[in-house]
Amino acid sequence: MRPIAEAAGRCQPACAWDMMVPAMARTYDISLDPDPVIEAYKKDVDRTLLRENLKLTVEERFLALMALQRTAEEMQRAGARSRRNRS
Amino acid sequence: MPEPDRGVTDLKAILTLLRDAGVEFILVGGLAATAHGSARLTRDVDIVYARTPENMARLVAALAPHSPYLRGAPPGLPFRWDAETIRRGLNFTLTTSLGSLDLLGEITGGGLYRDLLPESVEVTVFGVTCRCLDLPALIRVKRAAGRPRDLEVIAELEALREERDRRPE
Secondary structure, three states: OHHHHHHHOOOHHHHHHHHHHHHOOOOOOOOOOOOHHHHHHHOOOOHHHHHHHHOOOHHHHHHHHHHHHHHHHHHHHHHHHHHHHHO | OOOOOOOOOOHHHHHHHHHHHOOOEEEEHHHHHHHOOOOOOOOEEEEEEOOOHHHHHHHHHHHHHHOOEEOOOOOOOOOOOOHHHHHHOOOEEEEEOOEEEEEEOOEOOOEOHHHHHHHEEEEEEOOEEEEEEOHHHHHHHHHHHOOHHHHHHHHHHHHHHHHHHHOOO
16 A cells, blocks of 8 residues: 555555545445334433424524533533532 | 633534535534434534535635644644645544534445435524435434444434324424
8 A cells, every 4th residue: 555655645544545435335234123222222212302302493403402512511610610619 | 700611512603604615514413413303412513524625625714713623632733724634534523613523524324425415404504504414314324333322312313203203294
């Protein structure tokens, strides 16, 4: 690979990537049959939250996400302050 | 003095920025899941971008004013944000002044931008119309990634699909 990369004036990973992509078979044989592990996790999904979300527009879902990010950030700061005060 | 909102990603600003720059991209990952109704917290924006020279140049120009840097890398690395860096790499997990942004040239189980395009849907949010991976494809790529931490995510996405199929149009 190195001589090819040098001849092309490129680094080896970039060269390898360019050669690999066209040759790569892009058929993804991924089963979407029910998976017992996922089915087990599915029992714990809170569907009431999902049903409420499905009533919202995409923009409302994004705004709710940003509000959740702000809340998580504030909780992390509060936790950090609490740890500092204890020590 | 108030601390900056490090954990809050300015979704409106990022999407507007990419749209205004004419970047060809598809929303994937957690934000795509949010678009489809997921209730999970995600902090970054994951996009699959078209790896054409023109698009990579647009991406570089759009993000350059927003201090893109490799997330988790120590400060002071000789990281240059330019088209050559993108061309030589593929996937970049970045911090920017607008929040965390993951640029993916290819995703497992989905492929490149052009492969994913037929499996994307248009969404309009904050006045920005962009493409978002559709729910069946999102489930497929999450399954293909095979990460244990995604099991709960996949379960939620599959539950969302069931709920959506049950809802009258």
